[in-house]
Amino acid sequence: xxxxxxxxxxxxxxxxxxxxxxxxxxxxxxxxxxxxxxxxxxxxxxxxxxxxxxxxxxxxxxxxxxxxxxxxxxxxxxxxxxxxxxxxxxxxxxxxxxxxxxxxxxxxxxxxxxxxxxxxxxxxxxxxxxxxxxxxxxxxxxxxxxxxxxxxxxxxxxxxxxxxxxxxxxxxxxxxxxxxxxxxxxxxxxxxxxxxxxxxxxxxxxxxxxxxxxxxxxxxxxxxxxxxxxxxxxxxxxxxxxxxxxxxxxxxxxxxxxxxxxxxxxxxxxxxxxxxxxxxxxxxxxxxxxxxxxxxxxxxxxxxxxxxxxxxxxxxxxxxxxxxxxxxxxxxxxxxxxxxxxxxxxxxxxxxxxxxxxxxxxxxxxxxxxx
Amino acid sequence: xxxxxxxxxxxxxxxxxxxxxxxxxxxxxxxxxxxxxxxxxxxxxxxxxxxxxxxxxxxxxxxxxxxxxxxxxxxxxxxxxxxxxxxxxxxxxxxxxxxxxxxxxxxxxxxxxxxxxxxxxxxxxxxxxxxxxxxxxxxxxxxxxxxxxxxxxxxxxxxxxxxxxxxxxxxxxxxxxxxxxxxxxxxxxxxxxxxxxxxxxxxxxxxxxxxxxxxxxxxxxxxxxxxxxx
Numbered sequence: 001x002x003x004x005x006x007x008x009x010x011x012x013x014x015x016x017x018x019x020x021x022x023x024x025x026x027x028x029x030x031x032x033x034x035x036x037x038x039x040x041x042x043x044x045x046x047x048x049x050x051x052x053x054x055x056x057x058x059x060x061x062x063x064x065x066x067x068x069x070x071x072x073x074x075x076x077x078x079x080x081x082x083x084x085x086x087x088x089x090x091x092x093x094x095x096x097x098x099x100x101x102x103x104x105x106x107x108x109x110x111x112x113x114x115x116x117x118x119x120x121x122x123x124x125x126x127x128x129x130x131x132x133x134x135x136x137x138x139x140x141x142x143x144x145x146x147x148x149x150x151x152x153x154x155x156x157x158x159x160x161x162x163x164x165x166x167x168x169x170x171x172x173x174x175x176x177x178x179x180x181x182x183x184x185x186x187x188x189x190x191x192x193x194x195x196x197x198x199x200x201x202x203x204x205x206x207x208x209x210x211x212x213x214x215x216x217x218x219x220x221x222x223x224x225x226x227x228x229x230x231x232x233x234x235x236x237x238x239x240x241x242x243x244x245x246x247x248x249x250x251x252x253x254x255x256x257x258x259x260x261x262x263x264x265x266x267x268x269x270x271x272x273x274x275x276x277x278x279x280x281x282x283x284x285x286x287x288x289x290x291x292x293x294x295x296x297x298x299x300x301x302x303x304x305x306x307x308x309x310x311x312x313x314x315x316x317x318x319x320x321x322x323x324x325x326x327x328x329x330x331x332x333x334x335x336x337x338x339x340x341x342x343x344x345x346x347x348x349x350x351x352x353x354x355x356x357x358x359x360x361x362x363x364x365x366x367x368x369x370x371x
Numbered sequence: 372x373x374x375x376x377x378x379x380x381x382x383x384x385x386x387x388x389x390x391x392x393x394x395x396x397x398x399x400x401x402x403x404x405x406x407x408x409x410x411x412x413x414x415x416x417x418x419x420x421x422x423x424x425x426x427x428x429x430x431x432x433x434x435x436x437x438x439x440x441x442x443x444x445x446x447x448x449x450x451x452x453x454x455x456x457x458x459x460x461x462x463x464x465x466x467x468x469x470x471x472x473x474x475x476x477x478x479x480x481x482x483x484x485x486x487x488x489x490x491x492x493x494x495x496x497x498x499x500x501x502x503x504x505x506x507x508x509x510x511x512x513x514x515x516x517x518x519x520x521x522x523x524x525x526x527x528x529x530x531x532x533x534x535x536x537x538x539x540x541x542x543x544x545x546x547x548x549x550x551x552x553x554x555x556x557x558x559x560x561x562x563x564x565x566x567x568x569x570x571x572x573x574x575x576x577x578x579x580x581x582x583x584x585x586x587x588x589x590x591x592x593x594x595x596x597x598x599x600x601x
Contacts, residue, residue: 046500047499047500048496048499048500073499073504074496074499074500075499075500075501075502075503075504077500079500080500081497081500083493083496083497085493087491087493087494087497089494089497089498089512090516091515091516100498100501100502100503100511101501101502104501104502104503104507146501147500147501150501150502
């Protein structure tokens with residue numbers, strides 16, 4: 001286990017009980033509405049807050065245990081923490097900020113690795129500057145670099161993008177994606193913005209009112225219709241891992257593969273074999289009993305109805321099975337249709353139907369209407 | 372160009388020495404007191420706060436009197452100092468420095484405390500996660516970030532020490548070359564028949580000193596502000 005958390009803490013009116021494990025490297029999103037206790041949890045992991053009781057381990061090393069009376073100081077936990085507001089030291093240059101943790105580390109990163117981090121974050125030209133002359137996006141990149149150069153065992157990000165405008169967000173996200181793909185570093189990412197989560201995270205812990213509701217792979221979690229914090233936020237969309245296969249001769253279309261199904265999307269300019277993420281909104285999916293012909297939608301996929309759930313309104317959420325991918329994982333998408341349509345089409349679980357998908361977003365920069 | 376008499380130079384240098392020693396010796400205690408008041412929560416905090424500010428509201432003569440009954444050679448503390456360390460504060464310039472340091476202490480504490488309270492506590496949390504222990508944080512964050520306040524406090528306290536009269540004359544008396552600072556020299560000149568001119572010259576020296584101090588502090592503050600912005 002990279003991180004294992006089981007803590008109780010009472011803070012104000014919030015009675016926090018968080019329990020989850022993060023097994024693999026990659027980005028785990030700690031997702032929930034404001035006030036659900038997300039920051040309290042990562043402060044407890046970092047050691048900035050002492051929980052009332054419970055246990056926290058990092059790579060099987062207990063850093064807090066109320067029974068065995070373990071409570072390591074933050075500096076002994078080997079945790080990198082990137083705060084929402086960057087918190088660069090105003091009296092130090094960017095270089096001095098970057099190497100603050102590096103100088104104090106008991107297992108300092110070698111020179112080449114430091115240079116790699118600085119190059120990856122694109123901050124090599126800022127080294128002699130003072131923090132107050134940096135833009136918001138630059139500050140956050142320096143803050144990320146400062147945490148990484150301390151050679152931490154895990155990285156905690158507390159809504160690192162929330163103070164930034166859309167353009168700055170899109171400036172940072174590629175760096176986080178690089179980080180996710182390039183380093184074997186478990187990252188816990190606090191966010192209440194579902195689109196960031198859908199784009200960046202591999203795993204997801206869903207919080208509400210101080211409780212951990214569920215945790216698991218981001219593809220499973222985002223498809224679940226029963227998790228209140230997700231409802232409405234995401235139009236119960238689906239996020240799917242896919243692979244770029246080929247392109248049309250004119251170069252206007254890319255063909256992707258996901259769970260054996262072929263998706264057609266506008267040309268991506270990515271090499272064959274590149275991994276991408278599909279984002280399909282439930283309201284953009286229609287269901288047809290027979291394969292429609294003469295239709296403008298490019299993606300018409302044969303699927304099986306796995307589940308039909310009443311979501312409390314006038315509409316139903318229909319879970320459609322695409323098939324299974326190389327990892328043996330069954331992939332599904334969701335369609336939101338009216339009660340009337342379901343009755344008219346006599347839909348039933350197990351039935352083979354066609355999903356007509358009006359629009360597919362691939363990776364995509366965050367769009368204003370998503371936030 | 373007016374030339375200063377030997378007695379005037381003596382009073383001037385003595386004033387500078389007493390004020391300098393007073394401010395520098397009080398500085399570590401001022402930082403400690405400011406840090407306690409700004410950051411720590413402990414029982415009796417109000418008492419410490421009141422004690423620090425006492426010299427500000429107490430008449431200087433009372434301050435001098437309190438020092439006299441504590442550090443006089445027959446007072447317990449004074450006798451002990453004399454016996455064990457052969458230190459006699461009374462009638463000596465070190466006693467004058469002690470009086471000046473205590474009287475100007477609140478000025479130092481207030482400026483440093485203000486600077487400490489302006490430091491974002493989030494920076495300390497950041498430093499903790501980046502591997503800095505408490506002592507490390509004090510030297511790498513607290514001191515440099517509070518430096519403008521420390522310098523401003525030292526300048527104000529130095530100026531207040533230069534002007535101290537009541538506490539010094541009550542505690543260590545008016546000994547030429549030992550405890551006769553500029554204000555005491557002016558007072559003596561006024562008391563002496565025909566000393567009006569001498570008093571005027573000494574007053575002029577005081578005014579010149581104050582102006583130089585003002586210009587220097589302005590330079591220092593400008594330099595600090597520029598460094599903070601750069």
